[in-house]
Amino acid sequence: MNAASKFTGFTLGLAAVFGIALAVGATLGPQPSESTHDSKGHEAMGESDELPAGLMASENGYTLRLDTPQTTAAANVPLRFRILNRDGAPVTSYVRSHDKDLHLIVVRRDMAAFQHVHPVLDQAGTWSVPLNLTRAGDYRVFADFTPDGGKNLTLGADLRVAGNYDVQALPVPAPTAQVGEYTVTLNGAVTPGQASKVVLAVSRNGKPVTDLQPYLGAYGHLVALRAADLAYLHVHPEGSPGDGVTPAGPGITFYVDAPSAGDYRLFLDFQHEGVVRTAEFTLSVAGSAPVPAAEPAGHGH
Numbered sequence: 001m002n003a004a005s006k007f008t009g010f011t012l013g014l015a016a017v018f019g020i021a022l023a024v025g026a027t028l029g030p031q032p033s034e035s036t037h038d039s040k041g042h043e044a045m046g047e048s049d050e051l052p053a054g055l056m057a058s059e060n061g062y063t064l065r066l067d068t069p070q071t072t073a074a075a076n077v078p079l080r081f082r083i084l085n086r087d088g089a090p091v092t093s094y095v096r097s098h099d100k101d102l103h104l105i106v107v108r109r110d111m112a113a114f115q116h117v118h119p120v121l122d123q124a125g126t127w128s129v130p131l132n133l134t135r136a137g138d139y140r141v142f143a144d145f146t147p148d149g150g151k152n153l154t155l156g157a158d159l160r161v162a163g164n165y166d167v168q169a170l171p172v173p174a175p176t177a178q179v180g181e182y183t184v185t186l187n188g189a190v191t192p193g194q195a196s197k198v199v200l201a202v203s204r205n206g207k208p209v210t211d212l213q214p215y216l217g218a219y220g221h222l223v224a225l226r227a228a229d230l231a232y233l234h235v236h237p238e239g240s241p242g243d244g245v246t247p248a249g250p251g252i253t254f255y256v257d258a259p260s261a262g263d264y265r266l267f268l269d270f271q272h273e274g275v276v277r278t279a280e281f282t283l284s285v286a287g288s289a290p291v292p293a294a295e296p297a298g299h300g301h
Contacts, residue, residue, distance in 0.1 A: 052259045053154035054142045054225075054232030061086035064143050064155035067126070073136040073163035079106075079119070080128045083143060083155070090125025093148035098216040105142040105223055106131055106159070109230065111265045112168040113137070114278065116223060136163025140230045154232045170227055170263060170282055177268075177279040181205050184268060184279035188256075192285060195236070195255040200268050200279070208250035214241040215271040220252035224283075227263040258285045 057064050067080040083091040083102075094101040104127075106115045112135065119129035133139075139159040146152045177184045181204050188198030200220065202209040212219045218240060224233035238253035239246030258264060266281040 052226065052231035053144075053234060054140070054156040055229065057155055057157045059153055059155060060150065062091070062147060062150070062153055062155065064141070064157045066141065066157050066159060069158065070160040070162065071133065073133055073161050075132055075134050077131045077133045077161075078128060079131050079141070079159075080126055081119075081141070081143070081157075082126050083145065083147070085147075091147050092121070092123070092125045094121075095146040095148055097144075097146055097152065098218070098221065100216065102127065102143060102145040103216075104129060105144065105232070107140055107142075107225065107230070108135060109138045109140060110168050111170065111225065111227070111230075112166075113139075114223075114267050114280070116221070116267070116269055116278075133161045135166065136161045137165040137167065142232050144232075152234075154234075156230070156232065170265070171280075173263075173282045173284045177281050179277045179279050182209070182272070182277060182279070184270075184281075186266070186281055186283070190256055190258050190283065190285045192258050192260050195257050197238075197253060198256055199251045199253050201250045202252070202270060202272070203250060204272075209272055210247070210249045211272070212249040212252070213271040213274070215269060215276060217241075218252075219246070219248060220254075220268055220270040222252075222254045222256075222269075223267045224256055224258075225265050225267075226259070227265060227282075231259065233257055233259070233264070261286045 063084045065082050065084055067082070071077050085091055100118050101121065102119065104117050104119055106117065107113065115131060117129050117131065119127040121127050139161060141157050141159050142154055144152070144154045175186050183203050185201045185203070186198060187201070188196065190196040190198065200222070202212065215221055218237040220237065222235045222237070224235050225231065226233070234257055236255045238255065241248065252268070252270065262285060264283045264285060266283055268279045268281075269276055270279070
């Protein structure tokens with residue numbers, strides 16, 4: 001009510017009218033909420049009401065703040081950022097997840113450029129990492145972390161890279177991706193609104209790879225983004241290296257939570273012979289339709 005003293009009499013009159021309207025509404029009883037309507041519609045479509053991660057820069061009292069939200073295209077661009085708490089102070093204590101305190105995903109809006117890096121935290125609470133930003137355009141920066149005493153969050157912020165923007169169309173869905181000598185094959189069925197099992201099988205020159213090396217606490221790390229808005233999906237690997245039951249390839253099993261039908265871009269990081277490689281897929285999710293199936297190269301039954 002402090003702000004009311006700054007308004008004119010006309011504004012006060014309007015406020016009174018709106019107050020009467022609200023009182024009448026309360027007397028008549030609550031109206032059907034928009035969220036209730038949407039929930040029924042999404043349930044019928046097999047979709048989730050929960051807002052996907054990465055769409056907001058602030059959530060649950062935490063904020064992702066880029067020190068420099070724009071830069072110029074170059075091969076080695078230093079990125080500095082902070083995670084601020086609700087008091088505006090930098091967060092300095094984190095819970096380690098998948099071998100790191102924070103995972104940083106940087107992807108161009110057309111998803112033609114992707115990086116998964118792990119910045120360094122200084123004592124003042126500032127993270128820093130060099131990025132390869134030779135390809136100009138608008139980027140989305142995702143910080144995936146768990147603050148000490150809090151729950152896991154993925155916050156997103158925009159980064160503009162000046163230069164000649166060579167925008168690319170989204171690649172068509174395909175069951176295989178080639179990374180040098182390696183072929184990665186995707187098999188599974190993805191249903192919106194529920195955890196769906198997919199298996200990515202790695203082969204090299206037609207032979208199954210059975211000696212994958214652990215990377216970030218698993219035999220592979222998968223990032224999935226919704227093409228329409230770059231919503232960040234939480235993807236969980238099955239098993240872990242050294243548990244006595246999870247094989248070191250050729251298949252890596254994940255559970256993907258797709259919040260809706262539509263196109264998604266999948267980025268699989270896997271390590272073999274000391275080198276981390278990234279396989280990229282476009283996945284089209286429509287109802288409970290299965291992913292295009294293909295037999296992993298060199299994999300026999």
